[in-house]
Amino acid sequence: MSSNLGEVAVRSSASNEDGADYSSAGQYSTVLKVNGEKAFKSAVKDCLASLKSVTAVNYTSYFKSAQSEKMSVVVQQMVEPKFAGVCFTVNPSSEGYMLVEAVKGLGESLVSGTSAAKQYNVPLKQVMLNGSADMNFYENLCAENGLLDVQELRKLCFEAARIELKFGKPMDTEWAIDGVGRLYWLQARTITVNEECSIDEFDPKYDMSSHVITRCNIGEMLPGAVTPLTMSTVVYAIDYGMRNMLAVAGVCKKPNDLPDYSCALGISNNLFLNLYYPYKMEGVIISTSQQNIDFSICGRSLPKAKASFKKSNFFVRLNNMRKYFGFLLSRNKAIVKLKGIADSLQLNEGEIKPEGLYKIIDDNIDINNRSLSLHYITSSHSGAMSSAMYMVIEKKYKEAEKIKSIIAEFLENIDGIESVDILRSLRSLATALLKENPSVAVFSADELAAYIKVCGKEARAAYEYFIKRHGHRAIREAEMRSIGWADNDKAFYEYLKTVIQSGANEETKKPGQNIKDIAKKYGFKRFSKTILLYLTRQSRKGVCNRELSKSLMIKVIDTFKKAYRRLAAMLVKEGALPDEDLIFFLTHKEIGALIYDKDFKLIKKALQRRRLLDEQSALSFDEVYNGKPKASCLTLDGGEQQGVLNGAPISRGVVRGAARVVKSPADAAELKKGEIMVASYTDIGWSPYYCLIGGLVTEVGSALSHGAVVAREYALPLVANVANATRLIQTGDIITLNGTDGSVTLHKRDE
Template sequence: MGAKAARLGELLRLGWPVPRGFVISPSALSDLVAQQGSLQILERAHRALTSGDGARALRAGLEAGDCLRELTLSATFRASLEAQCSALLEGPEIEGASVSGLPSLAVRSSALVEDGSQQSHAGQFSSVLNLRSVEAVFDAVTEVWASWFSERAIAYRQRWLQDQQAGVLSLAAVPAMAVLVQRMITPRCSGVLFTVHPVRGTRDELCLEAGPGLGEELAQGRLLPDLFVVRRPLDASSRFSISERSVARKERALRASIEHEGKLQFEPLPAAARRQPCLDDGEIIALCRLAVDLEQHCGAAVDLEWALDSAGRIFLLQVRPVTALAGSGPVRSHDARPLRARPLLWTQRFSGERWTEGATPLGWSIVQPALHHFTYWEVASERWLEGSEPSRLILGRPYFNLTIFRHLAFRLPGGAPPQFLLEMFPPDEQRELQEQAPLLPNLGLVVSVLGQMVRERRWERYRFNPRTNCADWEEFQPRFEAQIADLSVDFLEIGPGLKVLEVARQLMVDYLSIHLLSLLYAHLSYEGLGILLRSWGGLGGEALRAALVSQPADNETLRCNAALWRLAWQAQQLEEVRARLLREPLPSLSELEGCEGGTQFVTAFAEFLQAFGHRSSASWEIFASRWEDSPELPLQMIAGYLRGGLPVDPSLAERQRSEEREQAERLVRTRMGRTALRRLLPWRQQLFDRLLVLSRRYMALRENQRFSFDRLLLRMKRVLERLGALLERSGALGSGADIVFLEIDEVLELHEGRLAPDLASQRIEQRRQRFNRDLLAVHPDFLSGEEAVPVPLGHGAAGGDVLVGLGISSGRLRGRVRVLSRLEDMAALQPGEILVCRAADPGWTPLFLTAGALVFELGSVLSHGAVVAREYKLPAVVNVQGACSLLQDGMEVTVDGDRGTVTLHRALKGPMLRDELC
């Protein structure tokens, strides 16, 4: 009868709160097919489905589905079904009425392949709800049978069959499809509950999601649920405790239609209910207690779907043992040695969003020494890090050395290292650090670093004080911008140009002396907010924390994107300009200037470039293309806004974020002062307020420092381009553009005659070829020594249907994928699509106004993409290994920014994990 019906039937017999029902066995369908001569059509469909010809399979499958819908029920079968349905419809009112006092039924699939060990087929077959007559149930049963041959089930099965060996194909001609008929619940709310955290893999936490009304919206990823994390009792004397709560804004609920049998409809929620949690604390604890009892009964962690009726009674709609979760099971490392004894660990997770393209030899030879000025501890490196440097180029991309953090990581008893540190490591090492990290850092290394700092007075290099670092920047920033503007690019000789470059390099060092500590304090303060919200307020969730620190008016990246939107709005008002921008190919600025209203638009566009032309999609690379160099990039973004319908004015979202921030502050104050003693002695609130102010300041610096730094990098590019032109004029270079393939020391040697032009030319050609090869290479997220570190792609009932990453922006969206390997391909992105790319520098963020959700292979909680995604309220998941190759254009997925998962609804490999509610 299928795993779904079997489990629910067993639980019902044992007295668990499962809606009453009965099962129609697969043999009933086999008998009807044999009696009515339909077997030949099904056998033809079976041959087509196993032929490997997708078009043939679809045609034959749809024909077979129509055949099943036309089956007529035998008199015996009809009489039995009518008796069973009548007994349910006329039975005791223990489950409550469905619609306006009328009981109703739900007809659900329970195929033998659902929730199986090799195939789950979850979500592929039909369920029909809100049935109030026996005739409607008859029709629904044939519809469920026919769904075996639905287009989505055929496409799913085709892909699964392609991945199997010929000897394991076991699908029969007649669908092995049981049908489950149950008394339907009228839920006040419904949801899912895991007895092990589905993202963290922690078994001391239960994760509960809840939404109003029927649960199909939640299961399909179209509803952002309330989220609660509940800690288990430590012993018999302790109790369940809610450690995190995140209450979503809910506009509507899915209910059974009163007028139309078999239909569902959305009902708007009252304004007062939209910000209220679906469950009170007592109901949350009751659900968790029931789930733990179920776990003990099943002998394993469980994933259950539940509904709560208007009387507060709990009903179980589905129960599955949890067999595969992110982070579940014992720690398994690719290396059995202790963490601190393993080979060097290199990563792109910090550098990937800063160098989204290749790093040129010249650009890297300037940036790397500036970074090493602050991060290279030579004595400690010789003793504990194999003499390695903090960074290196691998296949043309910067990688950073994580090995030192293995030595610095430690955990307090019962705690774990900071999350911002953990997210830089591969998943297996993250879990090792969470569960088995040493209680102390490597004290020998710490003493070595401190000793070198004292001997060389290195503390003078940093703006250490977290209370004054922000003020240091505010004092430094106007002077920094003025000094950048003073960097001359009009020098006529190489010598003066090199002096200008030295001034620019010192400005880079001065900037980093503040920025690196600002970045650290942003992470620490933001993580500290989360800790205080959970421990003092019982509040959690990225949405609340993001709302508290939101300040879009102070964010230069958002200001840039809003200015770009205003240009698009202006173009929309100018009919001929709009028409030209919508044509292919994209017109030049001179062509636009020649049309009616064009001069007005081009003037405004020039002002935009004056303010924001230093932006880039790979801005830490000095020679990356800037908008000032390639104005067609922002122009193409404007055309994209027009082509898809102008996005919502960002200023409206800004006002909404301000309101949400005020609401979040009120909620926190209410929770912090929930007892008389706390109100009398409000030291918790006072400390929290101070940390919140600090966190907001550092979050603003996160974007604004980079905005100013981009100006310096553009001016350095202009200086180096001028030096290249002068070297070409002197005959030292064949082309001034070739300077990018020399290192900065080689440029000096070439100018001073210590490097022969012929030898320089040879090096340039070799590096050019290597650079072009490296652009096409695969760049692993992690390297252990020189070997790529394997990273699991995801999980599922039989592998790979849920990709796992790091949730960085709250929300959930189901939509279609658009993979972009370069910003230049942006025209392909359609409104509401899920943007998938390697990483996102600030230059990518204007696309966020078009996208519906985000999936990146690289990123972090405070990456630039994360900060902007939260301001735009886009669900986002980063660190999704292989996302750009596993996900394909047009694929339907659900992005869950709270869980950090990407669920594939049209599987590439392996079956689906999640089943639909009801």
């Protein structure tokens, strides 16, 4: 039988193999260069059997409507191609073009990725159905890329266009050209260009050309690129909290009067604040200015910020001021409410199915919005008091960095800060363990985990205290994908090991200066002194309130994290997800569509988005934009070329030492005593390493950030807002960090 066929290709063709919404391509068998009856029968059986292969069954077990019910076998004359490849009649990544990819020999090497292809990006206007085209264009394109000649490329494009016309949809085709120039079309499937994910998929669609956009502030809370689930839950809640604040201030009547993501937004999933609507507060509240707003949110004046708005009448602005100050002064009530939410929220109770758990999450999702709104009361109060301090000091001292340094001095030695207790309580645990068993000093993280289960009463109490109070915290803790310490033994015990090996001793805190003495030191007298001391006391209370409310807010988020992780485990068990991590690359609503509607094309989206996250994370942005932010390239200014990087002085002191660039927990685990940590940001997750390092350099940060609060408490010099620090400084570089004037000096390694 097969002897009459000659050499053939035996290809599987399942009933639902390729569709507009999903693809099972690659799961079924194809056998090339089949000769002889025995090989032919074996190839056919192999193709038929692949319908029920483990891979195919696992893929389709959940999506019953997507499952291929039947398998056909296609037998094609085997072509010995000179060239082969694929043709997309619409280039998925370049609108208005047709894409041809070609390799020498079999196209299998292109599909498998073992050969690099020549690419021909042909404008659709050049692909004329009557065969006419600009010959110079084809000649130049072929000369540039080689491989295909002009006539071969023209014929490919012309026939591919006819295939698209016949099917009425963009097509993904496979082709081969034999040794005498004959063109064969081997396969055609529809492509869904509009379903392809891109790095800017979640960018807002509204016009922001006249808006001031900054990554200040939000870059500390959620630095780097975030996942789609975080974008649709936490970032939405941040945005809602800001819109709620603006409604109280009189900018709008209700939060939903402003567009979603009009205040907090993602550009390629990197987060920014849009100051367009906050700036409108200048027109609706007495004694409010863009400069006030800049300092309240960003800790400094933004040079690119230019906006003007019509002012409301005096009585409207006076009433809005009354309401807004009431909002700020309700900070203590906000903390009580937020604590009640954080302590009572339960999402994981009972034995339920995915549908039931998702409904529980969905019914409670607005709690995220409420918790962020409550946190914004304490955060706004803290920022407003700090901004007011700046304005008072500015009347006497004009240099911005000098003012920031004075503010930092006023905010030193604050007792009762929640984030500072993280390291203190870890040190208490480490001390108890060392007292009980000095051998723990050389224990590995795994050995510590085992020992904690059998340790004595004092150490056990210290451990339980830490987990109860701080177990919900983590690196990048507002990211849904990040796991809290209570649920991440590996991370927690690595941190504990670091603290134990540092000696675990709590350094004696130097007595702080009385704030009256600081005011006297800088020459403030009478009325200005009275106002400044009041604002300082409010700012110091504000720091404590803000850090406590942030911890409570993260506790709420952590409850949702746990519920989503449990839901992901259920979906993997039922075959709805290939792996648990993939849930973070779907939005909250998409998870519902996956569960209720069996929307299988979402799996493809999630996989694409996960591949894009590294690309999004590698993007670099400036701090402030007029209009939509665009990723910037690394540049060096004159000061940097001289070996000096400039930033903002956040915590005073001068230190010289070796730099350690930290971009991940694995990098942080390499920190050695006395090294200067250089990071894009500092958040709660780095706290255990503060007992090791000599100082901090960050690319973002402000006087009220977590890094600043903890650094000041432990007398660690900190310079923030050092652009591209993690790229310009390398691990091992010797640097001098001056937290008083905001400079970082790079030294030659042989100095």
